[in-house]
Amino acid sequence: MKILLTGADGQLGHSIRKNPPTEGQMISLNSKEFDITDPAKTDEIFEKYKPDVVINAAAYTAVDKAEEEEQKARAVNALAVKFLSEKCRQKNAFLIHISTDYVFDGKSATPYNETDKINPINIYGKTKAEGEQAIIRSKAHYAILRTSWVFSEFGSNFFKTMMKIGADKKHLKVVSDQIGAPTYSGDIATAISALIEHKDDISGDIFHFCGDEITNWADFARFIFNEAFEQGKLPHSVEIEDILSKDYKVAAKRPKNSVLDCKKINTLCDIKLSDWRGAVRKILSEHY
Numbered sequence: 001m002k003i004l005l006t007g008a009d010g011q012l013g014h015s016i017r018k019n020p021p022t023e024g025q026m027i028s029l030n031s032k033e034f035d036i037t038d039p040a041k042t043d044e045i046f047e048k049y050k051p052d053v054v055i056n057a058a059a060y061t062a063v064d065k066a067e068e069e070e071q072k073a074r075a076v077n078a079l080a081v082k083f084l085s086e087k088c089r090q091k092n093a094f095l096i097h098i099s100t101d102y103v104f105d106g107k108s109a110t111p112y113n114e115t116d117k118i119n120p121i122n123i124y125g126k127t128k129a130e131g132e133q134a135i136i137r138s139k140a141h142y143a144i145l146r147t148s149w150v151f152s153e154f155g156s157n158f159f160k161t162m163m164k165i166g167a168d169k170k171h172l173k174v175v176s177d178q179i180g181a182p183t184y185s186g187d188i189a190t191a192i193s194a195l196i197e198h199k200d201d202i203s204g205d206i207f208h209f210c211g212d213e214i215t216n217w218a219d220f221a222r223f224i225f226n227e228a229f230e231q232g233k234l235p236h237s238v239e240i241e242d243i244l245s246k247d248y249k250v251a252a253k254r255p256k257n258s259v260l261d262c263k264k265i266n267t268l269c270d271i272k273l274s275d276w277r278g279a280v281r282k283i284l285s286e287h288y
Contacts, residue, residue: 002027003196004051004093006036006084007058011155012098015185016057021193024053031058036080042087053196054088056081056097059128063102064251066124073123078130085138094141094199096192101148101180101210103129106255113261114146114206122252136204143195144206145188145265148258149220151276152185153287158217159280162224163288166238176218176242180258181211184279187272194269202268208260212273218242227280233288 001024007013008028020026027049034045036058060066060076081097088095102125103118120126135142151159165172191209195202215223218240225238245254262273 001025001052002049003053003055004045004049005029005055005057006034007031007056008033010057010059010061011150011152011157012057012185012188014154015152016055016189016192019186019189019193021053021196023193023196027051036084037075039083042083046087046091046093050091051093053094053096053199054084055192056084056095059098061124063122063124063254066127067122067251070123070127073127074130077124077127078134081131082134082138085135085140085142088142089138089140092141094196095135095143096195097131097135097142097144098188099132099144099146100125100128101146101258101260102255103132103146104255104258106178106257108257111259111261112208112257114208114264121255124252125255132206141199141203142205143199143202145191145195146206146208146260147183147188148210148260149180149182150185150188151182151279153283154185158182158220159224159283162221163228163233166225166228166234169238170236171239171241172221173241173243173248174218174221175245175248176216177244178254178256178258179214179216181214181260181274182220182276183210183274184276186279187274191265191271194265194271198269207265207268208262209265209271210260210262210274211276213276214259223277224280228284228288231281231284231288233284
């Protein structure tokens with residue numbers, strides 16, 4: 001079995017390469033090697049590698065910048081996904097596509113399940129939702145994996161931003177009225193492996209996978225800083241002041257509730273949700 005990974009140099013791509021699927025031979029291509037926005041390149045890559053499984057970890061993920069670069073975000077998150085899913089259908093390849101909690105508006109009082117209505121409130125979320133719809137319309141053999149608040153030792157993410165800022169500052173204001181479940185990208189790689197193992201049992205399915213404990217951004221930051229200080233990775237403690245979303249000006253609106261209901265994937269493969277606290281400790285211990 002040949003597995004083609006797109007976006008190999010991104011945060012999730014790095015994690016998948018570090019923790020590859022347990023079955024098959026994986027071909028990892030970064031955006032320079034495989035520009036998924038180019039239909040001709042997509043044809044060329046499929047003819048060259050003839051993948052049985054495609055993991056699409058390529059994405060435009062700059063949430064605020066997307067408000068100004070809507071066309072660029074749509075090219076990667078929607079149009080390219082359309083090309084990719086149609087090619088997977090033509091070549092009978094199984095597509096695993098990574099999506100996001102941002103396809104929801106965050107107004108639900110309970111965790112979102114896979115059948116809840118999508119209603120994105122920013123450009124990033126809208127383009128990711130368009131990508132999902134393109135896959136569904138393609139009638140390819142696919143599984144869409146939605147996740148939330150992704151962090152790791154790779155790329156740009158909340159964890160790394162906090163560590164960078166915390167090295168210089170002893171006091172930070174962080175939003176506390178947005179809730180979610182942080183997800184370690186290494187655990188997403190494990191979930192993807194599980195989906196590949198069960199690919200013959202699933203087709204046209206959407207799954208949710210995220211962290212094992214609900215928190216908010218301020219408390220997530222507190223945990224990061226407390227652990228970093230205790231491990232001697234920061235020279236000082238950092239005090240967090242809770243603020244409301246309305247008092248923190250950003251270009252893109254964020255969902256107030258990003259919690260995902262993950263019962264479905266757990267029923268499929270008895271997988272453990274992401275232990276984000278353990279992952280924070282591990283990253284600090286091994287990479288700082």
